Amino acid sequence: MLPDHLLKEAKELVKRYKMNIKQEKEFMKRLEDVYIGSKIDPGEAIGVITAESFGEPSTQMVLDTFHFAGVAEMSVTTGLSRLIEVLDARKTPSTPRMDLYLKPKYSKNVETVKKIAENIKETKMQDILKEITINIAKLQIEAEFDKRTMKDYGLKEKDLLDILKHSLKNVNMKETKEGFNCKSKEEITLSEIYRLKEKIKRIKISGLKGITRVLPVKNDEDEYIIYCAGSNLKDALQLEEIDHERTTSNNIYEISEVLGIEAARNAIIVEIQKVLDGQGLSIDIRHIMLLADIMTRNGEIKGVTRTGIAGEKESVLARAAFETPIKHILNASLIGEVDELNSVIENVILNQPIPLGTGLPQLIMRNLTEDKDEFN
Amino acid sequence: MVDIFLNEKYIGEVDNGDTFINKIKEERRKSILPNELNYYYEEKYNSIYLNTSKGRARRPLIIVKNGASLFKKEHIDAIDKGLLKWKDLLKEGIIEYVDAAEEENCYIALDENNLNKDHTHIEISPVAILGLCTSLVPYSNYGGSSRLIRGTKILKQSLGLYSSNFLLRMDTDVNILHYPQIPLTKTFMHDIFNYDKHPSGQNVVIAIMSYEGYNMSDAIIVNKGSVDRGFGRSTFFKPFSSEEKRYQGGLMDEFTIPDKEVKGYRAEKDYKFLEDDGVIYEGAKIKADDVLVGKVSPPRFLGEFEEFSIAANVKRESSVALKHGEKGVVDSVLLTENEEGNRLVQVRLREQRIPEVGDKFASRHGQKGVISYIVKTEDMPFTVSGIVPDILFSPFGIPSRMTISHLIEIIAGKVSALSGEFVDGTAFDVTPESDLKENLLKMGFKDDGTELMYNGITGKVYPARIYIGNIYYLKLKHMVANKLHARASGKIQLLTRQPIEGRLQGGGLRIGEMEKDCFVAHGAAMVLKERFDSDKTVIYVCEECGMWAVYDNYKDKESCPKCGSKVKISSIEVSYAFKLLIDELKALCVYPKIILGGKF
Numbered sequence: 001m002l003p004d005h006l007l008k009e010a011k012e013l014v015k016r017y018k019m020n021i022k023q024e025k026e027f028m029k030r031l032e033d034v035y036i037g038s039k040i041d042p043g044e045a046i047g048v049i050t051a052e053s054f055g056e057p058s059t060q061m062v063l064d065t066f067h068f069a070g071v072a073e074m075s076v077t078t079g080l081s082r083l084i085e086v087l088d089a090r091k092t093p094s095t096p097r098m099d100l101y102l103k104p105k106y107s108k109n110v111e112t113v114k115k116i117a118e119n120i121k122e123t124k125m126q127d128i129l130k131e132i133t134i135n136i137a138k139l140q141i142e143a144e145f146d147k148r149t150m151k152d153y154g155l156k157e158k159d160l161l162d163i164l165k166h167s168l169k170n171v172n173m174k175e176t177k178e179g180f181n182c183k184s185k186e187e188i189t190l191s192e193i194y195r196l197k198e199k200i201k202r203i204k205i206s207g208l209k210g211i212t213r214v215l216p217v218k219n220d221e222d223e224y225i226i227y228c229a230g231s232n233l234k235d236a237l238q239l240e241e242i243d244h245e246r247t248t249s250n251n252i253y254e255i256s257e258v259l260g261i262e263a264a265r266n267a268i269i270v271e272i273q274k275v276l277d278g279q280g281l282s283i284d285i286r287h288i289m290l291l292a293d294i295m296t297r298n299g300e301i302k303g304v305t306r307t308g309i310a311g312e313k314e315s316v317l318a319r320a321a322f323e324t325p326i327k328h329i330l331n332a333s334l335i336g337e338v339d340e341l342n343s344v345i346e347n348v349i350l351n352q353p354i355p356l357g358t359g360l361p362q363l364i365m366r367n368l369t370e371d372k373d374e375f376n
Numbered sequence: 377m378v379d380i381f382l383n384e385k386y387i388g389e390v391d392n393g394d395t396f397i398n399k400i401k402e403e404r405r406k407s408i409l410p411n412e413l414n415y416y417y418e419e420k421y422n423s424i425y426l427n428t429s430k431g432r433a434r435r436p437l438i439i440v441k442n443g444a445s446l447f448k449k450e451h452i453d454a455i456d457k458g459l460l461k462w463k464d465l466l467k468e469g470i471i472e473y474v475d476a477a478e479e480e481n482c483y484i485a486l487d488e489n490n491l492n493k494d495h496t497h498i499e500i501s502p503v504a505i506l507g508l509c510t511s512l513v514p515y516s517n518y519g520g521s522s523r524l525i526r527g528t529k530i531l532k533q534s535l536g537l538y539s540s541n542f543l544l545r546m547d548t549d550v551n552i553l554h555y556p557q558i559p560l561t562k563t564f565m566h567d568i569f570n571y572d573k574h575p576s577g578q579n580v581v582i583a584i585m586s587y588e589g590y591n592m593s594d595a596i597i598v599n600k601g602s603v604d605r606g607f608g609r610s611t612f613f614k615p616f617s618s619e620e621k622r623y624q625g626g627l628m629d630e631f632t633i634p635d636k637e638v639k640g641y642r643a644e645k646d647y648k649f650l651e652d653d654g655v656i657y658e659g660a661k662i663k664a665d666d667v668l669v670g671k672v673s674p675p676r677f678l679g680e681f682e683e684f685s686i687a688a689n690v691k692r693e694s695s696v697a698l699k700h701g702e703k704g705v706v707d708s709v710l711l712t713e714n715e716e717g718n719r720l721v722q723v724r725l726r727e728q729r730i731p732e733v734g735d736k737f738a739s740r741h742g743q744k745g746v747i748s749y750i751v752k753t754e755d756m757p758f759t760v761s762g763i764v765p766d767i768l769f770s771p772f773g774i775p776s777r778m779t780i781s782h783l784i785e786i787i788a789g790k791v792s793a794l795s796g797e798f799v800d801g802t803a804f805d806v807t808p809e810s811d812l813k814e815n816l817l818k819m820g821f822k823d824d825g826t827e828l829m830y831n832g833i834t835g836k837v838y839p840a841r842i843y844i845g846n847i848y849y850l851k852l853k854h855m856v857a858n859k860l861h862a863r864a865s866g867k868i869q870l871l872t873r874q875p876i877e878g879r880l881q882g883g884g885l886r887i888g889e890m891e892k893d894c895f896v897a898h899g900a901a902m903v904l905k906e907r908f909d910s911d912k913t914v915i916y917v918c919e920e921c922g923m924w925a926v927y928d929n930y931k932d933k934e935s936c937p938k939c940g941s942k943v944k945i946s947s948i949e950v951s952y953a954f955k956l957l958i959d960e961l962k963a964l965c966v967y968p969k970i971i972l973g974g975k976f
Contacts, residue, residue, distance in 0.1 A: 048897045333966040344896055351908050351951035357899015 001032055043360035045344075050287040057281040058083060074213055074229045076250075078278045086252065086271045089295065089303030093250055096210070096231035101246035102224065110216075113224040116241050117214040120228065122207035123153060125200055128160070129179070132201065134193055140183040141197050142176075155205065167203050171196075208232045233258045252301060261299050268292040268301075315339050317346040379423040393417055393424055397481075400426070405439070405469030416477035425477065434473040435504070437484060437497040445488060445498050446470045471500070502804045503564070511565035513740045514788070514801025519781035526742030534738070534850035535610050536576025546615040546710070546722050551729070551853055553578075554609040559740075559848035560792035561785050563802040577740075577850040578607060579793070582786060583757065583765035583829070584774070584843040587749075595748030596737060597768040599756050607766060608731040608851045612858075613707065613724055618669040618696045620719040627674035629694065631655060631721065634672050640693040642667065647695075649706075655721050656706050663703040668723045669696045696723075700882040701861070703727065727857075734856030739847055741782040743773055755832045757842070764832075765844060782847070784809060787825045789846030791815045861885070873911040873952040884910070911952040919944045922969030924955070946972055 002010070010031055014024050040046060061080040076095045077085070085093055100120070106112050126132070130146040145157060161180060165173055174181045182200065184193070213229035228236075231249040236242055237258065249255060250271060256264035269285070269292045276283055294309055295302055302308035306323040313319050316332040316339045331337075341347060344354045353359035378393035379386060390396045397417055403409045414432065416425040438447045447470050454460035465471045474482060474497070485491045485498040503511060509528040510516065516524050535553040539545065542552055556575040559566065566572070580602070591597045598607070620629040631654035633647050646667050649660040654670035656662070673694040704727035714720045729735075731747060738744035751768075758764045774783065788799040791812050800807050813823035821827065826841035861879040869876050875884030887907050895904040916925035918936035920943040925936040927947075935941035948970075961968050 043899055045896050045899055048893050052893060052897055329961065329964075329966060333961075333968075338971070348892065348904070348908065349951070349957070350954050351905060351912055351949075353901045353905050354896060355901075356896060357901050359899075359901025359905075 002035055043357050045356045046290060050290050053283050053287045057283065061279050074215055074227065078275055083272065083275045086268060087304045089301045089308060091253055096251050098228040098231045098233065098236060098249045099247065100226040100228060100236060101243040102241050103243050106241045107223045113216045117216050117226050119206065120208050120211055120226065121214045122209055122211045123205045125203040125205060128153065128155065132197060134197055139193060140181050141200065142181050144179040163203065163205055208235045256301055261296050264301055265292045265296040268295060315343050315346045317349055318343055321345045380426065381423060382426045383429050396424065405472060407467055411466060411473060414475040414478040417481050427475065427477065432475040434475045436471050436473050436500060438471055438500055439469065440491065440495045440498050443491055443493040443495065503802060506803060508565065511563055514561040514563050515781035515784045515806055516803040518784055519741055519779045523742040523777060523779050527740050530738045530742060530744055530850065530852065531740060533852045534576040535853060537574045546724060548615060550613050552611045553851060555606045560846055561788045561799050561801045561848060577848050579789065579846055580766040580849045581763060582767045582769050582845065582847045584769050584771050586770060587768045590749040591768055591770040594745040594773055596745045597749045597751055598731060598747050599753055599764060599766050600750050601753035602766040603731050603750060608737065610729045610851060612727045612729050615722055615724045616668050616696050617720065617722045618671055619714060622718065623674055629671055629673045631669060631671055631719065633670045634693045634695065638672050638691050638693045646697065655709060656723060658706050658709055660706045662698060662706065664698050664700055667695045667697045669721050671695050699880045729855055729857060732856060736852040736854040738850050738852055739782055741779045743779055743782050757829045757832050759827045759829050759844060767849065786845035786847050787812050790825060793846045794819045872956060875910055908951065912949055913952045913955060914947050914949050915955055916945050916947050917970050917972060919946060919972055922971060948972065
C-alpha cells in the first residue's frame with residue numbers, strides 16, 4: 001500500500017521508538033490512513049483548484065525587480081511579470097540570466113574565477129573602439145582603438161586585425177597609428193558602407209555570445225558562482241571549467257533545447273517557485289507540477305495561452321468559450337468537428353451536470369421486471 | 377547663450393541667464409511686469425521658460441532677502457489695524473505667487489527657525505501645504521499621510537447641511553443631517569470656512585472596546601438610545617420630473633389619470649394617489665410602483681393608426697412611478713414650464729433615514745465602518761459616573777493603521793466636553809498632548825483617557841480600563857437602504873431568457889465566471905446545474921437532421937420542419953442560451969448538428 005521510501009522510513013521509526021507489535025500495527029494503520037487521506041479523490045477538480053491556487057496569490061504580487069549591486073549591475077525581473085512570462089512560455093525571458101557553477105578545482109580562487117568570468121563575457125569590437133567614423137570623401141571607415149580598455153582585456157592590435165580580416169570579406173584592411181582603416185574592394189554606396197560600419201561594431205572578439213555582464217559571487221559554501229546577464233547554455237556547458245551538473249539558465253526554451261524536455265519541466269517548476277519565494281507566497285508544489293506537466297507533455301513547451309494548451313482542448317465549445325470564438329467555430333464547421341461534451345465548460349453552456357465531483361458517478365439500475373428470471 | 381521661451385514659444389536668447397532672471401524677478405515684484413508671470417530656468421538645457429498662460433496652479437509665498445523675511449512685525453501690526461490688505465502685500469513685493477515650475481528654482485523655508493542665507497522664500501504657514509478639506513482634520517500631523525488622504529475623502533462624503541435653501545431646490549439624491557453639531561476639536565480652517573454655519577457631523581462619546589464580537593473588521597456598535605435621540609438621523613431627497621412633450625403632427629403628451637384602455641396600463645391601485653390633474657398631492661405616503669405623475673403619450677409610430685382605427689387604445693401610458701425598493705413621502709410638487717414652453721411637473725420625494733445596521737459612519741481620520749449592531753441602552757457598558765458611550769469602536773482598528781490622531785482627538789474631545797471650551801487641533805500648531813492630559817487630571821480623570829467601566833448585561837466591572845472620550849463622527853452618504861438588494865424570481869431578458877441586471881429593475885444577482893469556478897472546485901455539480909437553470913427550456917430535436925423540431929400542442933404531435941413527422945423526435949432539457957447560440961450559428965451559415973445519445 002505505502003510507497004517504498006515511506007515504508008522504509010516507517011520501519012526506522014518503529015525501531016527508533018522501540019514499538020511493540022501492537023503499537024507497530026496501530027502506527028502502520030494510522031500512517032496508511034493519513035497516506036490514503038492525502039491522495040486526491042477521483043473526480044476532484046484539480047485543474048480548477050490549481051488555477052485558483054495560482055490566481056489568488058498572484059493578485060497580491062507586486063511588480064518587482066531584483067538588483068545585484070556592484071560593478072556589474074544586473075537586474076532580474078521577478079514577481080507577477082516573471083510569472084506571466086513563464087506561464088505564457090515566452091521564447092526569451094525579459095532578463096535572461098545564467099548561474100555558472102564551477103568545478104571545485106577552479107571555484108575557490110578569486111583570481112582564477114575572475115579570469116574565467118572575463119573570458120565568458122562577450123566583448124564586441126565597439127567595446128574597444130574609441131571612435132569609428134565614415135570618411136565620405138575616401139569612402140572608407142576609419143577606426144581608433146581605445147588602448148586602455150584593450151590593455152584591460154589583454155588584447156593586441158595584431159590579433160584584432162586578424163579577427164577583422166577573418167570575419168570581413170571583400171575589404172582592404174590597413175593598420176594606422178591609432179587604429180585601422182577599412183575600405184571595400186568593390187564600389188559601394190553610402191548606405192552599404194554604413195551597414196559595414198555597424199557590422200564591424202558588432203564583431204565578437206572574445207567570450208560567449210549573448211553574455212553581456214558577468215558577476216562572480218561567493219556563496220555560503222565558500223565557493224564562487226558566476227552570475228551572467230544573458231544566457232548561452234550550449235556554449236557555456238562546453239567550457240572546461242564549468243560544472244555541468246549544476247549550471248542553469250532561466251531561459252526555459254534554451255534548457256529544453258540543450259538538456260531536453262524533462263529538464264525544461266523541472267526548470268518551469270524551479271522558476272515558478274523562485275517567483276513565489278521572492279514574494280513570500282507558497283503554493284503546494286503539486287499544483288506547480290501539474291502545470292509544468294501539462295505545459296511540457298507533448299515534448300515541447302506550450303504556454304497557458306490560446307495558442308498553447310488552451311488551444312489544444314478537445315471540445316470546440318470549450319475553446320470557443322476561451323478566446324477568439326468565431327475562429328474556432330468556423331474552423332470546426334469547416335472540418336466537421338464533433339464535440340463529445342466530455343468536459344466542464346461545454347456542460348455549463350448546455351446546463352447539464354458537469355462530469356466532476358458529484359456529477360461524475362452515474363448510477364445504473366437494473367430493470368427488475370426484465371431480469372426477474374435471474375433472481376429466481 | 378540661453379534660449380528664452382514665452383508660453384512654450386521661442387522668442388529669443390540672452391547672454392547671461394542669471395542676470396535675466398534677476399531682472400524679471402525684480403520687475404515683477406515692482407509690479408512693472410504682471411504678477412502672473414512665472415519663470416523656470418532649466419540650466420541643464422540652457423533655457424528659460426516664461427509662463428503667463430492660464431491653468432497653472434500657483435501658491436503664495438513670502439519673499440526672503442539675505443536670510444530675512446520681508447514680512448515683518450510692522451506689517452502684522454498694520455494688518456491688525458486694517459491698514460494693510462493682501463493686495464497691498466502683493467503690490468509691495470512682500471508676497472508673490474509661484475507656480476509649480478518656478479518652485480523648482482526656489483528654496484523655501486518651512487518656518488523662521490530654519491531660515492538661512494540661501495533661502496529665496498518662506499512659507500506663510502506650515503499648514504499651507506494642506507488643502508481646504510485636509511485642514512479640517514484635527515491633529516493631522518499625528519497620523520499617516522495615507523490615512524489623512526482617506527480622512528479627507530470621507531469628509532467629502534459626509535452628510536450635513538449642504539445648502540440652507542435645500543427646501544427650494546431640486547437637487548438629485550441629496551441628504552440633510554437632522555442635528556448637525558460643531559466639532560469639539562476644531563482647526564483654524566473651521567473658523568475661516570464658517571464651518572459652524574454648515575457642520576456635517578455630530579459629537580459622540582466613543583469607547584474603544586469590543587462588544588460580544590459584533591465590532592470586528594471595522595464594524596461599529598451603536599447605542600439604541602443615541603439613535604432614538606437623533607444620532608445620525610438624516611433625510612433623503614430625490615426629485616422626479618415629467619414633461620408634456622410635443623411630437624410631429626401636432627400630437628403631444630397629456631398629464632392625466634390614464635384611461636384603462638391605454639396601452640401599458642398599470643394596476644388601478646397604482647394610480648390611487650393622483651389628483652384630477654394627474655399629479656400626486658403633497659404629503660402622500662408612497663411606495664414602490666405608485667405613480668407620481670400620470671401621463672399618456674401618442675403612439676410611437678403613426679402607422680399604427682391605419683391598422684387599428686380605434687384611436688383610444690393606441691395611446692401609450694408613460695407615467696413616472698417609483699421603482700423597486702423606493703419609498704417615502706411626497707415633499708413638494710412643482711408645476712412649471714420649461715424653456716420650450718412645455719408643461720413640466722417636478723415632484724420631490726422625502727424619506728427619513730434612521731441609522732440602521734449597515735449604514736456607514738466614520739471619524740475624520742479615515743476610520744470608517746458600518747453599523748453592525750444597535751444595542752439597547754440598558755445593555756451598553758457604562759462608566760462609574762454613568763456615562764454610556766454612543767459608539768463602540770474596535771481596538772483592532774488602531775495598530776495596523778496607526779491613526780494616532782484618532783486617539784488624540786478622543787482625549788481632546790473629552791477635555792473639551794468637560795471644560796466647555798473648544799480645543800484647537802490645527803496641524804503643526806496643536807494644543808499639546810501634555811496639556812490635554814494635565815487638564816484631564818485636573819478634572820478628576822485618569823490622564824491616559826481610560827476609565828473603569830461596567831458590563832451593561834452582567835453589571836460586572838470589566839477587568840481592563842476602557843479608553844473613552846468624545847469624538848466627531850460623520851454619517852456618510854452610503855446607506856443600506858439605497859443598496860440592499862435580493863430576489864428569488866423576477867423579470868427576464870427577452871432575448872436570452874436570463875434574469876435582467878440591476879437593482880432598480882429588480883434584476884438577479886449574477887453567478888459569474890469565478891463563482892462558477894468555486895462550485896466546480898467543490899465538485900458540486902448538481903448545485904452548479906441548479907444555479908444556472910434560470911433559463912432552462914425543453915426543446916425538441918429531430919434525430920434525423922439534428923435540428924430543432926416543433927411540438928404541436930393542439931395535435932399533441934412532434935414534427936421536424938425539414939424531415940416531416942415520420943422521423944424520431946426527442947425532447948431535451950438545455951439552457952435557452954444554448955438554443956440561442958445554435959440559432960445564431962445557423963444564421964452564420966454554420967450547421968451545428970445535434971446528435972442525441974442515451975446517457976446510459
